[in-house]
Amino acid sequence: MITLYGVLRSRAARNVWLAKELGLSFTRVPVIQAYRLPDPLAADAPLNTASPAFRAINPNGRIPALVDGDLTLCESFAINLYLARKHGGPLAPADLREDGLMTMWSLWAVTECEPHGLAILLHSGGERSESDRRTVATAIETLRPAFAVLEAALRKAGGFLVGGRFTVADINVAEVLRYAQPATAFLAEHPAIGAWLNACQARPAFREMMAERSTEPA
Amino acid sequence: MITLYGVLRSRAARNVWLAKELGLSFTRVPVIQAYRLPDPLAADAPLNTASPAFRAINPNGRIPALVDGDLTLCESFAINLYLARKHGGPLAPADLREDGLMTMWSLWAVTECEPHGLAILLHSGGERSESDRRTVATAIETLRPAFAVLEAALRKAGGFLVGGRFTVADINVAEVLRYAQPATAFLAEHPAIGAWLNACQARPAFREMMAERSTEPA
Numbered sequence: 001m002i003t004l005y006g007v008l009r010s011r012a013a014r015n016v017w018l019a020k021e022l023g024l025s026f027t028r029v030p031v032i033q034a035y036r037l038p039d040p041l042a043a044d045a046p047l048n049t050a051s052p053a054f055r056a057i058n059p060n061g062r063i064p065a066l067v068d069g070d071l072t073l074c075e076s077f078a079i080n081l082y083l084a085r086k087h088g089g090p091l092a093p094a095d096l097r098e099d100g101l102m103t104m105w106s107l108w109a110v111t112e113c114e115p116h117g118l119a120i121l122l123h124s125g126g127e128r129s130e131s132d133r134r135t136v137a138t139a140i141e142t143l144r145p146a147f148a149v150l151e152a153a154l155r156k157a158g159g160f161l162v163g164g165r166f167t168v169a170d171i172n173v174a175e176v177l178r179y180a181q182p183a184t185a186f187l188a189e190h191p192a193i194g195a196w197l198n199a200c201q202a203r204p205a206f207r208e209m210m211a212e213r214s215t216e217p218a
Numbered sequence: 219m220i221t222l223y224g225v226l227r228s229r230a231a232r233n234v235w236l237a238k239e240l241g242l243s244f245t246r247v248p249v250i251q252a253y254r255l256p257d258p259l260a261a262d263a264p265l266n267t268a269s270p271a272f273r274a275i276n277p278n279g280r281i282p283a284l285v286d287g288d289l290t291l292c293e294s295f296a297i298n299l300y301l302a303r304k305h306g307g308p309l310a311p312a313d314l315r316e317d318g319l320m321t322m323w324s325l326w327a328v329t330e331c332e333p334h335g336l337a338i339l340l341h342s343g344g345e346r347s348e349s350d351r352r353t354v355a356t357a358i359e360t361l362r363p364a365f366a367v368l369e370a371a372l373r374k375a376g377g378f379l380v381g382g383r384f385t386v387a388d389i390n391v392a393e394v395l396r397y398a399q400p401a402t403a404f405l406a407e408h409p410a411i412g413a414w415l416n417a418c419q420a421r422p423a424f425r426e427m428m429a430e431r432s433t434e435p436a
Contacts, residue, residue: 059367060330071315075325082318097289100300103321107293110328112278149277 002026006063008213011076014175020205084168112146117179124182154192220244224281226431229294232393238423302386330364335397342400372410
């Protein structure tokens with residue numbers, strides 16, 4: 001039995017999306033980020049990333065974490081690549097070549113996009129200060145070359161990143177790009193990215209995950 | 219035939235180290251970082267990350283890049299994981315479980331260590347300003363929890379990260395930790411990390427790569 005640790009308002013969302021795509025049976029323990037709690041080490045605090053019981057599972061104190069038998073994994077993209085490889089099927093790499101490309105795109109999303117996508121997410125919406133606007137504008141300009149690469153890759157590859165079909169690579173990259181979606185005008189400059197994100201986010205497994213996520217406290 | 223693009227004073231070093239460990243035959247094209255050149259687009263500029271000829275290979279304009287037949291890969295850790303999986307042997311994952319762990323440690327090095335390791339590298343040595351010292355001190359404090367995790371993991375796992383033997387995971391993580399090595403006092407607080415780095419860097423393939431690297435202009 002697989003156990004996945006993490007609330008859905010975290011990088012655990014990408015693992016739950018994949019697990020639902022694969023039809024995996026799993027238990028989810030909604031470990032919450034310690035920084036969201038007033039006193040994470042209080043006796044009555046919910047299980048969180050500072051709890052000794054969770055630190056025993058992931059000493060990095062980060063969600064998500066996965067336990068599958070005697071294997072414990074952290075790093076959300078490593079978890080997704082592992083689950084896809086283990087389960088097989090169209091979402092998984094068909095060969096070493098595809099595995100290389102899926103690993104590459106996952107790392108690419110981390111190194112080229114994730115920090116700037118998060119900057120957009122955290123400084124958009126609600127009452128925005130001048131400083132928020134500047135932070136978002138800088139993040140967009142920093143993301144621009146990566147978006148150009150992704151736009152061209154999607155056009156060339158026929159709409160999905162690897163193998164001409166929806167795979168774990170699309171889930172991993174789309175979940176990072178979701179952070180940048182508040183930058184609607186910037187997205188609109190990239191029609192292939194927009195169409196691909198729409199296709200990814202129209203999938204029933206994504207919608208189910210997001211519906212569950214919306215029941216969690218913001 | 220495999221072609222690897224990048225000077226050794228770049229993340230291509232980790233790929234050359236692995237290729238030498240595996241005894242692979244490869245061609246290396248010493249593409250240099252554009253920011254190191256006064257005019258990267260000049261007609262007589264050496265092949266660099268801004269050159270159209272290189273951008274045709276890696277549109278991200280980053281080194282390293284790998285071409286293996288009709289496969290082009292970027293992201294140095296994806297390249298190393300691909301080459302190890304393709305070649306097999308003790309450096310490669312023996313099964314899906316090990317592949318998960320090797321992918322996890324590679325991502326962990328990127329997300330938890332690389333930016334702070336680079337901050338140490340770029341602000342150590344030579345004439346250091348007060349601002350350099352502050353940057354290094356902050357990077358060390360930010361790295362402290364990750365180093366505690368790595369120290370404990372190496373003690374528990376018997377000196378190497380995965381499977382009780384030297385693997386591609388050790389190369390990937392050790393090449394990020396190399397950036398932090400100017401922080402000698404901090405390293406000395408972590409004897410298992412120190413012993414592991416020494417073991418990794420004592421390998422003939424690493425020493426050969428570093429000897430070649432030292433012949434490149436600084």
